[in-house]
């Protein structure tokens with residue numbers, strides 16, 4: 758399975774590079790490529806009242822990009838706060854199943870919570886959310902095991918509590934689908 762990482766404006770190259778090296782070690786039989794440009798965030802995604810970006814048009818853009826580049830999956834990486842109606846914010850969203858997913862680094866940064874910047878922690882959190890959303894694109898739903906990467910994260914503590922890997926049950930499902 759060919760995965761294309763699609764950085765949007767403001768996302769550091771180093772984290773994209775880290776994800777492109779790490780994702781194939783978690784998801785068997787996948788390879789990662791990186792888009793050769795940073796995409797602008799679709800203007801219609803911004804909600805000035807919430808001061809956040811609606812993830813739906815961004816996900817649609819990433820989907821279009823995946824078709825254009827003829828890859829199996831595309832993962833957009835954002836540096837802005839994203840939401841869907843009914844939730845205060847989201848760490849990411851995916852077509853389930855489908856070709857496209859997005860994650861946001863905005864609330865994965867320790868600085869957001871008043872802590873000092875920590876690249877290692879940010880990378881680990883980003884890997885968990887990336888694998889989680891890619892798991893959704895393979896049709897996996899949320900897992901009730903809080904350690905499993907497919908566990909739903911309501912807040913950053915839940916992201917930190919889970920591993921970047923799948924529990925055995927989810928791993929079996931992933932291996933069937935890859």
Ligand SMILES: [Zn+2]
Nearest residue numbers: 889893899909
């Ligand atoms: Zn999820």
Ligand SMILES: [Zn+2]
Nearest residue numbers: 900905924927
């Ligand atoms: Zn699981």
